[in-house]
Amino acid sequence: MTLWRPVGEHELALIAASQWAAFPPRLPDQPIFYPVLNRPYAEEIARDWNAKRNNLPVGYVTEFEVQAKVATSYDIQIVGSEGIHQELWVPAEELDAFNAAITGPIRVVAHFAGESYTGEIDSVTHLPQGVQ
Numbered sequence: 001m002t003l004w005r006p007v008g009e010h011e012l013a014l015i016a017a018s019q020w021a022a023f024p025p026r027l028p029d030q031p032i033f034y035p036v037l038n039r040p041y042a043e044e045i046a047r048d049w050n051a052k053r054n055n056l057p058v059g060y061v062t063e064f065e066v067q068a069k070v071a072t073s074y075d076i077q078i079v080g081s082e083g084i085h086q087e088l089w090v091p092a093e094e095l096d097a098f099n100a101a102i103t104g105p106i107r108v109v110a111h112f113a114g115e116s117y118t119g120e121i122d123s124v125t126h127l128p129q130g131v132q
Contacts, residue, residue, distance in 0.1 A: 001065065001066055001067070001068040001071045001072070002063060002064070002065055003035040003036065003037065003063075003064060003065075003066055003071065003088070004035065004036050004037075004038065004039050004041070004042035004061055004062065004063050004064075004109075005023065005034075005035045005036065005042065005061075005062045005064070005106075006036070006042045006043075006045035006046040006049070006050060006059055006060070006061055006062075007046075007050070007059070007060050007062055008050050008053070008056055008058065008059060008060070009056045009058055009060070009119075009128060010056065011023075011024060012060050012062075012108070012127075012128070012131065013131060015062065015106055016127075016131045016132065019105075020105040020106045020107070021099070021102065021105065021106065022099035022102065022106075023095065023098075023099060023106070025092070025095060026092035026095060030092065031091065031092050032089045032090065032091060032092065033089075033090040033091075033092060033095050033098065034077075034087040034088065034089055034090070035064075035066075035087065035088050035090070036086065036087050036088075037076065037086040037087065037088070038084055038086065039061065039063070039109070039110075040084050041084045041085055041086065041087075042061045042062075042063075042110075043061055043110055043112070044084075045059065046059025046060060046061050046110065046111070046112045047059060047112040050112070051112040051113060051114040051117070052114055053114070054116070056117075057113065057114025057115070057116050057117045058111060058112065058113045058114060058117045058119065058121070058128070059111065059112045060108050060110070060111045060112075060126060061108070061109050061110040061111070061126075062106050062107065062108055062109070063106075063107045063108075063109045064102055064104070064105075064106040064107065065102065065103045065104050066098070066101050066102050066103065067101040067103060069101075070097070070098060070101035071088065071101075074088040074089060074090060075088075075089070076088065077089050108125065108126040108127055109126065110126055111126040
């Protein structure tokens with residue numbers, strides 16, 4: 001099953017450090033990991049939230065495959081008024097098991113840089129300079 005996850009530059013670097021195999025553990029104030037069910041919603045978050053942050057104004061959209069048996073064990077959460085705002089809520093303590101169900105690499109499929117972003121991003125790979 002294909003899922004998407006909007007991330008900022010810090011989380012992207014941690015994903016790269018895992019050799020594109022896993023999402024990093026949640027922070028203490030983040031009890032839920034929420035991949036989304038469609039690319040337009042992931043792009044909306046990356047563009048309208050991540051790219052408008054003052055500290056690191058850039059958002060990336062990751063795409064990945066996860067075993068359907070694992071993904072469908074989580075209820076779909078509708079978090080907005082539109083039908084595209086669909087997420088899975090994975091409790092932080094279950095993230096390791098969720099990561100183990102990822103098949104293939106996590107891919108970066110889009111990026112959105114805010115006006116004050118000063119870094120360089122490859123237009124083909126969507127990766128910031130220095131991230132492989």
